Amino acid sequence: MFRFMSCLVNGSGHSSSPASVEVARPLVLLLSLALLLIALPPTSARAAVVTDGDVVPADPASWRSRTLVYIGDSAVGTLTVDNGSSVDIRTGILGRKPGSEGTATVTGSGSTWEMSDNLLVGREGAGTLNSPDDGLVIEGVR
Numbered sequence: 001m002f003r004f005m006s007c008l009v010n011g012s013g014h015s016s017s018p019a020s021v022e023v024a025r026p027l028v029l030l031l032s033l034a035l036l037l038i039a040l041p042p043t044s045a046r047a048a049v050v051t052d053g054d055v056v057p058a059d060p061a062s063w064r065s066r067t068l069v070y071i072g073d074s075a076v077g078t079l080t081v082d083n084g085s086s087v088d089i090r091t092g093i094l095g096r097k098p099g100s101e102g103t104a105t106v107t108g109s110g111s112t113w114e115m116s117d118n119l120l121v122g123r124e125g126a127g128t129l130n131s132p133d134d135g136l137v138i139e140g141v142r
Contacts, residue, residue, distance in 0.1 A: 072102025
């Protein structure tokens with residue numbers, strides 16, 4: 001228990017005798033936690049799989065473990081997997097056709113890009129694979 005002391009001051013400037021209020025420890029801890037959460041800045045880091053430009057198929061939500069994915073099929077395309085997200089496909093190709101550029105970045109602890117078959121970096125175009133900050137890229141897992 002915590003004891004808080006207080007006193008009441010009336011309009012004439014005289015105070016009454018001190019009064020005490022006992023508060024249970026769990027309530028104090030709960031209030032402290034609530035104040036801490038209010039004081040923390042909001043976070044914008046959310047798990048994400050984001051594509052941009054020339055990516056086939058375009059919507060990562062449609063990708064399945066048997067999907068063949070081109071990042072930079074005939075132009076410039078990018079894939080970013082971050083903040084603990086994961087992608088599981090059959091084959092990934094970065095820079096498929098001449099003149100294309102494909103870049104994939106897998107970043108952040110717990111972020112993974114798995115291919116059951118192959119990852120081809122720069123098939124006929126240019127390809128770049130980045131995996132900073134504990135990002136994990138795995139090929140040939142099945």
